[in-house]
Amino acid sequence: MAYKSIFKPGLFKDDVALVTGGGTGIGRCIAHELASLGATVIIAGRKIEKLQSTAQEMRNAGYKVDITQLDIRNLDEIKKSLNYIISKHGKLTCLVNNAGGQFAAPASEISPNGWKTVIDLNLNGTWMMCWAAYHAWMGEHGGRIVNITAAARNGIPFMAHTAAARAGIMNLTKTLCVEWAPHGIRINSLAPGTIVGSGMTRYPISVQQTAADNHWMNPSGRYGTEAEVSSAVVYLLSPGAAYINGITVRMDGGRDLSKTSFQRESKIPIYDGGLSVETNELFMKLWGDYKQIGKSKL
Numbered sequence: 672m673a674y675k676s677i678f679k680p681g682l683f684k685d686d687v688a689l690v691t692g693g694g695t696g697i698g699r700c701i702a703h704e705l706a707s708l709g710a711t712v713i714i715a716g717r718k719i720e721k722l723q724s725t726a727q728e729m730r731n732a733g734y735k736v737d738i739t740q741l742d743i744r745n746l747d748e749i750k751k752s753l754n755y756i757i758s759k760h761g762k763l764t765c766l767v768n769n770a771g772g773q774f775a776a777p778a779s780e781i782s783p784n785g786w787k788t789v790i791d792l793n794l795n796g797t798w799m800m801c802w803a804a805y806h807a808w809m810g811e812h813g814g815r816i817v818n819i820t821a822a823a824r825n826g827i828p829f830m831a832h833t834a835a836a837r838a839g840i841m842n843l844t845k846t847l848c849v850e851w852a853p854h855g856i857r858i859n860s861l862a863p864g865t866i867v868g869s870g871m872t873r874y875p876i877s878v879q880q881t882a883a884d885n886h887w888m889n890p891s892g893r894y895g896t897e898a899e900v901s902s903a904v905v906y907l908l909s910p911g912a913a914y915i916n917g918i919t920v921r922m923d924g925g926r927d928l929s930k931t932s933f934q935r936e937s938k939i940p941i942y943d944g945g946l947s948v949e950t951n952e953l954f955m956k957l958w959g960d961y962k963q964i965g966k967s968k969l
């Protein structure tokens with residue numbers, strides 16, 4: 672079935688686009704949308720069955736699609752895939768660094784290797800993809816890159832590793848924008864909040880349940896869709912975004928602006944400078960143990 676994009680048919684007819692993690696979830700959706708707009712889309716990932724199945728459904732829709740198997744943590748595999756793309760399809764005009772992931776754990780329980788694994792996947796993997804695309808094609812011919820990160824501006828509780836990695840990508844995006852603009856490369860990032868789809872189902876059911884229960888904390892009152900992420904990516908890759916360079920688009924329904932706290936009771940000691948405070952019972956409660964001291968001072 673043809674993808675129902677809001678963009679003009681044929682918009683990407685001259686493009687060859689590589690979407691990492693394109694076999695599932697958000698990447699699959701982006702691959703469908705770009706291909707529906709005329710691009711030749713190459714989807715990449717580690718598991719060949721997922722790539723083959725998505726490629727088949729895209730072919731059934733009449734799209735131009737190819738696959739390449741790679742682990743974005745392995746530079747040799749990345750180079751091999753890019754060589755294949757350039758030799759078979761003649762160019763690489765768009766790169767979507769979508770592959771990534773993490774596990775949920777309190778920061779204190781992340782082992783050194785657990786930390787390294789997530790940094791290698793998200794930060795180093797994205798960096799190596801950008802670096803290799805530059806050397807394989809874009810440094811000489813230009814191109815457009817979108818990095819999928821995660822809404823990490825205020826950190827992500829229980830995902831300290833990925834929050835740090837994604838913040839690194841957002842900063843990398845700024846540096847590469849400045850260094851690579853003279854080469855005709857435009858690079859931006861997109862930071863989704865919680866998106867309903869295959870990604871969330873990979874977590875233990877308790878994590879999924881907590882996420883589902885907390886949907887009301889989002890000012891939009893719901894989570895996002897893969898198609899909503901995809902249309903923003905497609906816009907950033909399109910000629911209409913020609914003057915957008917080096918930014919990160921936050922796409923989380925406003926969650927980042929909501930201050931709803933994970934913490935119900937404060938255990939952080941209070942500093943008062945020795946002065947009494949004019950307040951009432953209602954606000955004293957918010958200071959937890961300090962309530963007693965506060966009362967005696969008032």
Ligand SMILES: CCCCC/C=C/C(=O)SCCNC(=O)CCNC(=O)[C@H](O)C(C)(C)COP(=O)(O)OP(=O)(O)OC[C@H]1O[C@@H](n2cnc3c(N)ncnc32)[C@H](O)[C@@H]1OP(=O)(O)O
Pocket residue numbers: 771772773774775776780781782783784785786788789792821822823827863864865866869870871873874
């Ligand atoms: C703004 C909010 C956004 C939040 C919502 C985000 C949603 C998404 O991103 S959707 C997700 C996309 N998909 C995924 O995240 C995939 C799920 N994750 C994984 O597949 C894996 O966790 C991995 C890719 C991140 C790592 O896999 P792998 O390379 O196979 O690593 P190992 O299993 O060998 O483990 C390495 C290292 O990490 C420790 N570890 C793994 N899982 C956990 C865990 N649940 N808790 C604690 N530690 C874990 C593991 O023990 C190893 O460390 P050592 O034991 O010290 O060797």
Ligand SMILES: NC(=O)C1=CN([C@@H]2O[C@H](COP(=O)(O)OP(=O)(O)OC[C@H]3O[C@@H](n4cnc5c(N)ncnc54)[C@H](OP(=O)(O)O)[C@@H]3O)[C@@H](O)[C@H]2O)C=CC1
Pocket residue numbers: 691692693694695696697698715716717718719721741742743744769770771772773792796819820821822862863864865866867868869870871873
């Ligand atoms: N869903 C959500 O709520 C959010 C998702 N994100 C991010 O969006 C991106 C897509 O997630 P989503 O579609 O939801 O989840 P999925 O788990 O469906 O997608 C992750 C994709 O990345 C690929 N991948 C993982 N590791 C590697 C690797 N080492 N090398 C190559 N490919 C790899 C996987 O394929 P394979 O296993 O075959 O390699 C898979 O296709 C991820 O970076 C995710 O962290 C960010 C914020 C929120």
